[in-house]
Amino acid sequence: MADAAANAYTSIRDDIVTGRLNRGEWLREGKLAQELGVSRTPIREALRRLEAEGLVEFAPNRGAQVTAWSALELEDLYQIRARLESLAARLAAARREPEDIAELEATATRMAELAADPNADRDELTELNNHFHRAVVLAARSRHLGTQLRGIIDIPLIARTFHKYAPERIRISAAQHLELVAAIRAGDGDWADALMQAHILAARSVMVPTTNR
Template identity: 35%
Template sequence: MELRKFSTEETQNLRARTFTALRGQILDGSLKPGERVSERKIAEMLGISTTPIKEALRRLEAEGLVVTLPRRGTYIAAFSTEKVHEMALIRAAIEGVAARIAAQKAKDADLSQLRSQIEVMRAATAAGDFGDVVNANEGFHEIIQGLAANQYLSQILGVLRVYDRSNRVRVLSRCDEFERAFREHLQILTAIEGADPDGAEAAMRAHILRSVELIRIHSEQHGEPT
């Protein structure tokens, strides 16, 4: 029997796909905070060796998504309320800057893309579908980050994305927030359309900072650890 050796590209793709799969399971809640990660079990499920899984877990640990404890194993990280609050404050400052830059750089085609996303958000909000609202909101923020086209901002926001997702899910779990969040995003769009950097940054910061208070309320109501 002869087997063709995997090319470098194929090996890298396997590593990337393994990382993406595990990261997705953490972000969508399939892997719960505090849950132990079994490399062997994951390897069996994916039909691969444990090598790409070990590499994926190292990357996930660097992002703060998993924690490895000596002689105990690797676990899905649990985010305390205090940590989520702190990350929301950092995100408010950085995304505010991203909105400012987007307002300075946005061209007609960029604005068209944002307007199209707002319509997606409008439809999801009207339907009251939680999953669609969360995804539509994330899409709007990702477009603005793309318009900013700043490598350093993108790298920082990439690390914060897990906290971003956690915040958005907590806040939007209240259906009465759908419409208010939509109006806030509309204000951000209006400022970017008007080439108003100050207004875009202020609107983005206000939108995210308001979520900090909602997270606090959510945490108190559900008795979450601080």
């Protein structure tokens, strides 16, 4: 049963984060159980776990649905993310290992290559972007900070930011990633902190106005 609940959690979470399940979409236990080949009990456990992460919300007498974030809530989330992830960048500059730099540089370089093409695959860019930000958090080597940030970075509208960007904005973002790598490699916490905060708040300026209020 535990494995079934864990598998259901992973499957539903992936569908939410990748946008296959839309914000506000109802999550019917019976339908999900049939699709995943399990009983309703592990589905219910998975949905409660996703509720704890803020990805699912329950409405009285109606069931569960994918969380639909308001513009005000997204504004708060970006402000929180800017504070926490800038701290992660600062810690990464102090605690990074050679393999961290190699991973960050490879990801940022690939993003820059894709960003040069106006018709680049947005899904690949999105995956690389999310991987880069998770790699910064891992390089910070702070379990508690990582736990806090995971719930924010994986919110669908935030995770899929690049789908809202114009080509020029993508190029700017990719260049900022390369500069972040340079700051972390140099061990300059102040530089890394300031860069990350500006980077996240720039994303907020694009995303929050496009969200239904």
